Structure formats: C-alpha cells, structure tokens
Amino acid sequence: MKPFDDDDTPPPEDIADDVDDVEDEIEKAFEPSRRRSRSRRRRTKLQEYGSIGSLIVWIAFLIIWLFFFAGNYQFFENIAVVIIALFIAIAANALLWIPSAEGWRARSSAVSGILWIVFLIVWIVFFAVDFGIYENIGIGIASLLIIGAVNVMLWVPSSGDGWGARISALGGIGWLTFMVLWLPFANDILGPVTTTLDFPYKNLAIILAAFLAMICVTVAPWSSEIRIEIGGVPGGSIRAKGSLAGFLLWLLFLVIWMWVFAGDPVLALSGYQNVAVILVSFAIFAVIAVGMWLPWARRRGEGPENWWAVGLAFIWVISLALWFWFFAGGFDAYQNFAVFLVTLVIMVAISGGAQWRKYRDFEAMDWED
Numbered sequence: 313m314k315p316f317d318d319d320d321t322p323p324p325e326d327i328a329d330d331v332d333d334v335e336d337e338i339e340k341a342f343e344p345s346r347r348r349s350r351s352r353r354r355r356t357k358l359q360e361y362g363s364i365g366s367l368i369v370w371i372a373f374l375i376i377w378l379f380f381f382a383g384n385y386q387f388f389e390n391i392a393v394v395i396i397a398l399f400i401a402i403a404a405n406a407l408l409w410i411p412s413a414e415g416w417r418a419r420s421s422a423v424s425g426i427l428w429i430v431f432l433i434v435w436i437v438f439f440a441v442d443f444g445i446y447e448n449i450g451i452g453i454a455s456l457l458i459i460g461a462v463n464v465m466l467w468v469p470s471s472g473d474g475w476g477a478r479i480s481a482l483g484g485i486g487w488l489t490f491m492v493l494w495l496p497f498a499n500d501i502l503g504p505v506t507t508t509l510d511f512p513y514k515n516l517a518i519i520l521a522a523f524l525a526m527i528c529v530t531v532a533p534w535s536s537e538i539r540i541e542i543g544g545v546p547g548g549s550i551r552a553k554g555s556l557a558g559f560l561l562w563l564l565f566l567v568i569w570m571w572v573f574a575g576d577p578v579l580a581l582s583g584y585q586n587v588a589v590i591l592v593s594f595a596i597f598a599v600i601a602v603g604m605w606l607p608w609a610r611r612r613g614e615g616p617e618n619w620w621a622v623g624l625a626f627i628w629v630i631s632l633a634l635w636f637w638f639f640a641g642g643f644d645a646y647q648n649f650a651v652f653l654v655t656l657v658i659m660v661a662i663s664g665g666a667q668w669r670k671y672r673d674f675e676a677m678d679w680e681d
Contacts, residue, residue, distance in 0.1 A: 358408075362404070399426050400430070420466055427459075450496040457492070458489060477533075480534070483529030484530055486529075498515050509577060513570045514570065523563065527563075528560065554604055562594065574586045584637070595629045624663060636648070
C-alpha cells in the first residue's frame with residue numbers, strides 16, 4: 313500500500329498554472345485601486361494648478377487695477393475691490409478643493425458664505441454711508457439670514473417630514489428677516505402716510521401681523537399631526553387645535569385694533585386705555601380656552617380645586633385692565649409699573665399661601681392608619 317503523505321505536492325506543470333491564476337486574480341483586485349490612485353493624483357494636480365492659476369489671475373488683476381483704475385477711486389474703495397477679488401479666488405478654490413464625496417451642497421454652502429462676505433464688503437464701502445447705523449446693521453443681519461435660508465433649502469430634505477421642516481424653518485427665517493429690516497426702516501415707510509399719533513400703533517399692527525403670518529406658516533405643515541392624549545382621555549387634540557385657533561384669532565383682533573382703532577383721533581384713546589383693551593381681549597380668550605379644557609380635565613379626575621389659580625389670574629388681569637382704563641392716566645409710567653408690581657406680588661402671595669396651606673394640611677394628615 314502506498315503511504316499517505318500530507319505534504320504531497322502536485323506536479324511542477326500544475327504549480328505554474330496555479331500561480332498564474334492567483335497572480336491574475338491579485339492583479340484584477342488591485343487594478344481598480346490603481347485607477348483610483350491615478351485619478352486622485354490627476355485631480356490633485358488639477359487642484360494645484362487651479363490654485364496657482366487663480367493666484368496668478370488675482371495678482372494680474374491687482375496689477376491692472378492699480379495701474380489703470382485705482383486712481384479714480386478712494387483708498388478704502390480700492391482696498392474693497394482687491395479684497396473682493398481675493399474672495400472670488402478663494403471661492404474658486406473652495407469649488408476645487410472640497411472633496412467630491414461631500415457633494416455639491418457643501419460646495420454651495422461654502423460659496424454662499426464667501427458671497428455673503430463679499431456682499432458685506434461691497435455694502436459697507438459703497439452704500440453704507442447713505443444709511444444710518446441701525447439700518448446698516450439690519451441689512452447685514454438680513455443678508456446673513458437670507459444665506460441661512462439658502463442653506464436650509466440646500467440641506468433640509470424636501471420629501472417626507474423634511475418638507476414640513478423646510479417650510480417651518482423658512483417661515484421663521486423669513487419673519488426674522490422682515491423684522492430686522494422693518495424696524496430700522498419703519499419710519500421711512502410709514503412716516504409719510506401716518507401721523508405722530510397713530511404711527512406707533514400701525515407699526516405695532518404690522519409687527520403683530522408678521523408674527524401671525526409666521527405662526528401660520530410654521531404650524532401649517534404640522535397641523536394634522538397635533539396629538540394630545542393624556543391618561544387615555546380623548547379630546548385633547550381638538551382642544552389643542554381650538555386653543556391655537558383662538559390664539560391666532562386674538563392676534564388678528566390685535567392687528568385690526570391697532571391698525572384701525574388704537575390711534576383713531578375720533579376715539580382719542582390713550583396708550584393706557586389701549587393696554588386695557590389688550591388685557592380684556594386676552595381675558596376673553598383665556599375664558600374661552602378654560603371653557604374648552606375644564607370638561608376634559610374633569611374627565612381626567614382633576615376637580616375645580618386645581619383651577620382656582622386660573623380664576624385668580626383672571627381677576628388680576630381684569631383688575632389691571634380697570635386700572636389702566638380709568639386711573640393710569642393720572643400717573644406716570646414708573647408709578648403705573650409700581651402698581652403692576654404690587655398687584656403681581658399680591659396675587660403671588662395669595663396663590664403661594666393657598667398652596668402652602670394645602671401642603672400643611674396634607675402633612676398634618678394621620679398617615680399611621
């Protein structure tokens with residue numbers, strides 16, 4: 313019998329064929345890596361040449377500008393032009409050097425940031441002198457918010473829940489942009505068409521209208537998803553939507569009141585009386601909201617003893633409204649603020665005393681049984 317040998321090797325001619333097959337497989341496995349490496353080297357060379365080329369172009373522009381055009385402009389204007397050209401070259405390098413794996417969004421975000429800096433330089437050097445400091449600050453902040461809105465469009469998904477997030481974010485950014493532009497320019501826009509008496513009220517009406525529009529835009533994508541179910545008691549969602557609708561209607565009332573009635577010379581209401589109207593309207597909204605939520609709370613086992621604080625707050629608001637309507641005009645702003653603080657302290661003291669008494673009664677119970 314022929315002995316069994318574990319180290320028995322195949323014939324030499326078979327070894328050569330096996331080695332060739334293995335070498336071919338290794339070569340095929342490393343070929344894509346070599347192609348990527350060559351492609352990466354070519355891209356790196358292109359980036360290096362592009363950066364050097366952009367630097368040469370910027371230097372050439374600098375020389376041409378200084379020789380032919382700089383004499384027609386002021387010192388800071390020439391500095392601005394040179395820096396703007398440099399930032400444009402930096403933007404081109406950002407497009408070259410940001411890895412392709414990061415995608416076009418990263419490139420766009422980088423370029424948008426550079427363009428914002430360019431805009432600021434152009435504005436400050438060439439246009440800011442025609443505007444006041446607050447107007448220039450507003451324009452600078454608004455331009456930054458616009459760049460933020462562009463990046464929201466770039467990065468927030470447009471499908472699924474992302475479209476709601478995109479709309480809400482754009483609504484909030486749009487409102488902030490409007491506010492930083494409206495506040496410094498309001499006098500230039502409303503001043504020629506309003507009087508000194510009704511200008512502050514119409515200005516406030518526009519601000520409240522913008523806030524109302526922002527809430528509607530940001531909440532609209534999520535209105536169908538509002539769910540409040542606590543303790544298995546249904547009806548929370550409809551009440552939450554009703555409360556939100558009531559709040560929006562209250563804001564709408566304030567907009568109409570401030571625009572039409574607050575500064576009407578026929579009514580001749582004082583500022584304190586307009587404050588009283590705001591307080592009474594808020595109290596009415598609060599009563600409606602409490603009327604919606606109280607039955608729901610009782611079904612959850614929460615009795616009227618948990619709502620007395622709401623009633624106390626309602627009495628406080630009505631008392632302030634009466635003060636501002638009938639008596640506040642005879643006092644200055646500091647004295648009226650002192651009255652507000654005194655009533656607030658009294659309300660907090662009553663509420664805190666009642667809670668403390670309830671806590672002491674709870675502690676005094678006989679727990680041994």
